[in-house]
Amino acid sequence: MAALARAELTLLGRSRSTLLSAVLMPLALPFSFRPLIDDMDVQDVGLTTGLVLLPAAIGFSLLFGVYSALTAIYTVRREELVLKRLRTGELRDTEILGGTALPVLVTGLVQSLVLVAASTAVLDMPAPKAPQLAVLGLLLGLALCAALGALTAALTRTVESAQVTPLPFVLASMMGSGVTVPLEMLPDRVASICELLPLSPAITLVRGGWTGDLSAYEALGPISTGLAWTVLAVFAVRRWFRWEPRR
Template sequence: MSTRTRTSTSARPTGAEKPGAREHQRTDRAALAARRLRALARAEFTLLGRNRTVIVTALLVPLALPFSVRPALDRMDLEATGLSVGAVMLTAAIGFSFLFAVYTALVSAFVARREELVLKRLRTGELGDGEILAGTTLPAMGLGLVQALVLSVGCAVLLNAGAPEAAYLTVLGVVWGLVLCAALAALTAAFTRTAESAQVTALPLIFVSMVGSGIAIPPEVMPDRLASVCAFLPLSPAIRLVQGGWTGRLTGYEAQGALAIALAWTAVAVFAVRRWFRWEPRR
């Protein structure tokens, strides 16, 4: 009788024995995914530290380039636009960090990992495609975030940029800029044949963003029609949120418009990556 009782009990579904079994399984899967993601990100961070060219580009260029635009800023009538040199250089520094610490570094990383068959081998394991892409981008995005914090403090203290008027908009702009640069880097890598040509294929977005997105030239000093067109460039919404949050000169309507454009570009970039990203070497 006791044997039949044990048999009957063992025949029950697991969910009947433990009502929260599914929730525990989901938690376990999430924990495993987090561990895999941390391991991949740690490996990518190690590889990033060994690439001296990428490190120099990512660390020094965003710090040096803003000072190269200082002479041009001195010739502009920034007071008429309500901007200060410190606020403009802060925006430029964070924008250069987007382009060189995140975008350029990740284009090189994606192409190098693909050509070395690293991405192909990772796909044969337990990692999903999204986890592979996320793990590859995390070190560069973390570097860009730390750089943005350091640059913000440095510009506020050394260039009298002051404190942000709407810090949440600046933070939102930084985060969105990092995410969009990572997505655009994966898309650019899909059309890059070799790691050596990654610097070339990244140039169009770098040049367009520097000139038109408000990194090197504030939109306030552009002709109105040109500024309206440049507002739709990929990085323009993030730069606008960073600067508008710092100066407090961005209205709620303008912030919503920038967020809508940023969301549209993010959706397009994610769709394009899902459609065209290559996991094997280009032949």
């Protein structure tokens, strides 16, 4: 797995398009949304610009740096028969998928730490009041996006279409998971539905980790929802992931 991860890291550095979408875009996009956030009345729901922008930045990192990037990587490796050849060796299926995803997951983790440091410096963010919830939300988001990336790759026929197939989940998460618009600002009925979206638990836990508004009991809901989606995605990958191109 270590050798596979090193090879994937080398290939990631050589692919300009993947590097742009996985590294640079998640770092640049959040701050372009700051004027929009400044126009929101976030103070009415007890939030600040920083408490909206930081979870949004981490959400963009998960969506573009992990989910979309892994969808493209898995699709390319399958179409080039790399996954099929690896399967003839000693590595198990989970080790192949995990080793392939490891560099992207580490990149997403480092990106999130950089975004936290930048938000603290630029937006004068306080220290998180419940850091364990923020860490749990980030790890849950990384695991979920990795599994969903593999699942989306299974539904993607060609390398070219890998730029399109992630869009429905990306757009739904941006609009309904609290990435661009906090769930606290939505009508109660709409917010209760959006809380069930796959990425919503991660964003809720990250924001709750900074605000400290989530009690242990209240955090059980997002944690359970996030774990359920992750288990469901892993099961779907084990059932339907394709290891060679469609003929």
